[in-house]
Amino acid sequence: MEKYEIEFNQDIPKYIEISKYIKKMIDKNNIFDGEKLPSIRKLAKTLMVNEVTIVSAYKKLEAEGYAYQKMGSGTYAKRRDTNIKFKKEYSNTLKKISGKDLKIYVDFTGEITSSEFFPVTVFKDVLNEVLDRDGAEAFAYKESLGYEGLRNSISSFFWDNKVSTEDILILSGAQQGIDIVSKSIINVHDNVVVEKPTYGGALTVFKWRRANIFEVDILEDGIDLSQFEQILKKNRIKCFYAMSYFQNPTGATYSLEKKLKILELAECYDFYIVEDDYLSELIYDQKQYKSFKSLDKNDRVIYIKSFSKIFLPGIRLGYMISPEKYKEHIQNSKINTDISTSSLMQRALDLYINKDLWKQHINYLNMAYKDKYDFMINCIDKYLGKKVSYFTPGGGINFYFKIDENLKINSMDLFYSCKNKKVLITPGVLFYKNAEQGNNYFRLSFSELKKPEIEEGIKVISKILEKIPKR
Template identity: 60%
Template sequence: MEKYNIEFNDYEPKYIQIADNIKNLINSKVIKDGDKLPPIRVLAKELKVNNVTIVSCYDKLVSEGYAYQKMGSGTYAKKREITDYFKKEYSKEIKLIKNNYEKNIIDFTGESSRKVNFPINQFKRVINEVLDRDGADALIREEAFGYANLRETINKVFWNNSLNIENLLIVSGAQQGIDIASKAILNINDNVIVEKPTYAGALSVFKFRRANVFEMPVEEDGINIKKLEDILRKNKIKCFYTMSYFQNPTGISYSHEKKLAILELAEKYDFYIIEDDYLSELIFDDNIKHEPFKVLDKNDRVIYIKSFSKIFLPGIRLGYIISPESFRESIQNSKINTDIATSTLMQRALEMYIKEGYWIEYIDNLRSEYIKRYELMKKLINEKLKKYVGFFDPKGGLSFYLNIKDKEIKSKELFYRLKERGVYITPGTLFYKGSNLGEQYFKVSFSQVNQEEIISGIDIIKEELEKWHI
């Protein structure tokens, strides 16, 4: 017990000081992965603090990934994954280049429309029209579930008036939508299935909810149905999180057959599908049909989330969520508890933008521009990187997910080497749950780069891969 003893300072809460000491003991391997930590009363007596202090300390360790708890057994040390540290460092790097954008940076990490693609003058006119029409209401009136006219317009334009408006809520982007859905549907230790790999933001939400996460490897047309049912037979699953089109990061889209099979299993095994409709507007191949899970849902099993931020303007932070009837009240309460209301001016401006037909025109122009970048990047990868990487052709979306053929080349190391040359990629390790999987993969996106930058960036990637063993 001596190793737990510390000399307390006067400026930090004691539970934080105790937690920091235990983290140092875990990092230095004095406490090994899986070692049981002292019982609460024992450690409290040893350190001359009350039991609540140790409870707060252990809760902090669990929330930061340094410990886990077994019901009726106690608290156990957990070695932090290297990947967790890298995720934080990577996030800092990317925020830095976003906040201090430099012209000589080639950013293959971004997945939102660049300002040069956005009709700013047209949107400015729309905002002015909204202010002239609605006056102060456009700035001060708040509606907890979203601007009623926007909800109605979304239903009319995108869903052919097929929805119950009460089930449609406006949210501040897809990330908030995932968070709201998880709060409404998940309790501690509930079981969730995700794709492997998957969107890191969703993993963070489920981790924060303390859900048990099962990973299902993706194939070229979605997850393996047989393996999915094997998990469903053995475990009570609460929900399945999926990106139905151009899955992040792999770029795969679900086949019609797999969507129907998963919907049947959802009814059979009583679980719900959280569908993150990621980038379905950017289909570049006529053989891919726009048909989300929600459209095929006959048993009200799908919680549908759509963001306007990715392909429109990230700064407006708008999206919507469609809930099943059975979860309507829970999702509404979750939304209210998350924030009071979403920006009313932006909602009104977006509603007019969609209603007047500008949205469809904008998407058509955006798709035309992105097809050019997609075709160029695919051509260059085939011509210049084929010796070093393999890849799946997504036929839409905003990125390519590349598989490094040489097992000695790790994407995290490649990230640091490319960073020194002003090129930023997304290593595959960011898309897996708490492990160092994905080291042979990296993602390159083309939404933030022009054609010259794509050519230059791919050349630099080739050069770095070529000299790996020199």
């Protein structure tokens, strides 16, 4: 109890001084995130104050997001998210670069397919065919789960009719799916496990729900299972959010063995897996992959899939498959959120799939992106060399880099240095609960760039890193 030594000021209520002191200790990492705080009785005795004073201090810490309670266990420290400031800085900087200005930048931040690959002409013909066939009916909001034809096509084309159309819910993209799941199953102070690093949009949603977020390091073949099991043994986990293929930002893909083990743990420890199938279509290494959902025998997976990243971003379409336990909650939450997703776009996508145009589009994307992917690797090895370390994901659109630890620069400084040279990167601080964990990392996405731009951008990054002094 040596760390709890407070000199009280007579003019300030003691419970406020205690809460301020503990907050400062948490911010300085002298009290670790998730560390159990002393019991009310023990801390009251140590500080020689009334137990009610400690209760008030702990309540204030909870209200300010610095602590949470576990029923029957006690009060635990909760480190405040330190990347909010960086997210605002990054977002505001990108907002100022828009329209014509953006064209003079080499933009490695993109997360959608290049406009040169949009099947605009073909999709226009499909839209016209839908309007000729369905008329005004194409705009009707009738089916709360989504257009039945599209749900049938998803079941048949993507799941070989092994998933009932009644279990499929059409969404306005994956982000809405994460939001709906969060509203449906996560309550204040519920425990959620995420990969470290992970998609910033998911972190934002879980923080907004005031969940307790536990991070587990992600390796090339999925999360570190020993870390994961330690968390499961000590905490009652509600769900685990995972990007099973070509994870954003790292590009990691779960091995079959890890998927099976995590499904086993889900049943053993009674939690659910929220599977965000990010980019399973873009596979360059010819390996065969299976989703968590396809391996799920105990109805433990909430599966989310977006079509926006690889098709036409503006149409904002995706779908979700829910376990029986949460199906009604999730469907009601979707209805309460936006009633229905665009009926016209659902019908058009349904026809696009049934005409076998989807398959053609994905085959074309794989050929085009495989070429970019190989070129990207060549440029990285040629120009960045030992300045960074990374692994080749085998698919997707991202590469994630660790800056040589001997270089005196962090990811936000690198972001601004690159921006000044008309190159945009994504700093690693955005993908962690606490910003400092991402100081040595950055992400490059090649999806919206042509080969000359890729080479030019990587050359610029290389020259900037060459000028950085060593520690």
